[in-house]
Amino acid sequence: MRRVAIIGAGMTDFRSMLPMTSPEMIRLAVKRCLDDCGGLSIRYVDGVLATSAPDAFDGYHDKGAIAVEAAGAIGKPITRVFVGGGSGVAAGVAGWYHVASGAFDTLLVVAWEKMSHPYPHAQKLFQTIFDPVLEKPLGPNLIWIFALEMMRYMEAHRLKKELIAEVAVKNKRNALDHPYSQLGGRITVDDVLNSEIMVWPVNRLDISPTSDGAVALLLASEEAAKRLTDNPVWLDGVATCLDSQFWTCRDLTYPYYVYLAAQRAFRMAGVTAPLKQIDVWEPYDPFTYKELHHLDGLVGKPGIAPKLLAEGQLERDGDCPTSPSGGLLGVGNPIAAAGLMKVAELYWQLSGRAGKRQVPDAEIGVAQAWGDLMQVGTVVVCRR
């Protein structure tokens, strides 16, 4: 296997109702990515790895094809991967497969989501993920099942809602420094607790906003990277792991599948003591509790994340800076694009170009996403 580098990244604003079509968003992200590589011509790109969440968001079947023109893929191969919310980071994993195998020297990885098409709200489409016989007749909402997981997690570690709300405060504040963010802001724990109750224990401000947006990364083999950039970030560990679809038949206390994926990715990247070695963490945070739940899995110690949070270690200047980008809670959650935004953040952090968000001397970072029916963990480890 060959070593794989990330040599450029670009993204659009994350906004609700961006005044662009999906192909226009993709093209803008790709253009910014190529500009980031010193104005590299699209002709030097060998292939495209595309990802986006359910076709239903665009109301267009086989919407992977939407990226063909917009990512400059005419006359080239294009592959689409999809594992629900885990898709953005899964695209990084699958991109690694393409380049490490020797099949591609350069590969564009693009992720997009246009969640403002469905009317009146994208939530209605999430109904299609529930079992039509056993669950749909109950009139469920996606937030129901996350509230169930959150309650189980809170109960297992005796967590207070006040503590978990700190994640929203931190991530929205971090997002103020992100040039493309949707919901950066200074809020308080009380703001979270007093926001509308959706499905207790989930309040409105525990939830990341639906959004439109696109992200593009350029991957390159070691040889191509040396030719094209002086500042590569190495994609040294990748893994995906799934648990059972029967989510009512397993414990939601701990994301064991995230733990297994992280262990595999760490082994590949030579990370033996994650808490000591990793400088930047981008765990998936579609909901406040999820950042903690996933950090538990990444570190491999159930219940450690809330302790680190209480000690202030998850802040940008703490020992375990978590979602320095602002995460999904602050930057926004255009599903597949949000996951790839986390990988892009590692690229910006580790190449020293994260601006006001910069974690000093960051050398190793991990990004993770999660999805399908609370059952997939996708993890990438990057190194300067």
Place this chain on the structure above:
Amino acid sequence: MTAKVLRYGSEQLEGLPEAFSELLKRATDEVSSGRESSWAKAVSEFNERVPDMSFTSLLVLPWLFDFRYRRSTGEAIARFLEGLKDARIIGTNCESCGRVFIPPRSFCEICFKRVRTFIEHNGFGEVATYSVAHIGTNPKEKLPRPEVVAVIWFEGTKVTRPNSNYVFHAGGLMHRLGEVEPSEVSIGMRVRPVWRSREQRRGDITDILYFAPVR
């Protein structure tokens, strides 16, 4: 299909999501109901609220998909649904690893073998976790009163990891809780199914009205 030209400035959208979403909503309503004049009014109101916009065009096309399905449940779920009609909880049992599947499955994903042994469970279980739903499928509509939603694990089906409380497998269903106030619910609470009357049962998951605490 009808279309309507909606004008707004692409650079100035920032900071306007609310005004814009309002306009989009009215646009779609007006277009689908053909009320052109009130659409024009919505646009002029929008223009007043946001006077400094330079305009470009955007087309909003409302459309609707109507997909219908006739779904095979498979034998295992078919027998489960038949059981519900008789107020019985049916599962299957993997004779290789001993796990009980409720709802029933036709193969064991770990042993990777066919599962053929059907069992009947008495329906008693525990609350694995719960939440209090203020919304149903449409997040913009509040439920008339909050409902307790829970995962129920059926008694005697739990398998934990060695030397741990972590539940590796249990027969479990998502359903509502009833005859209990949200503040009284706790994880581990013992519950039983409450059924619709015989005449009302149709072989549907809602044949169980809810699970109620065993007091």
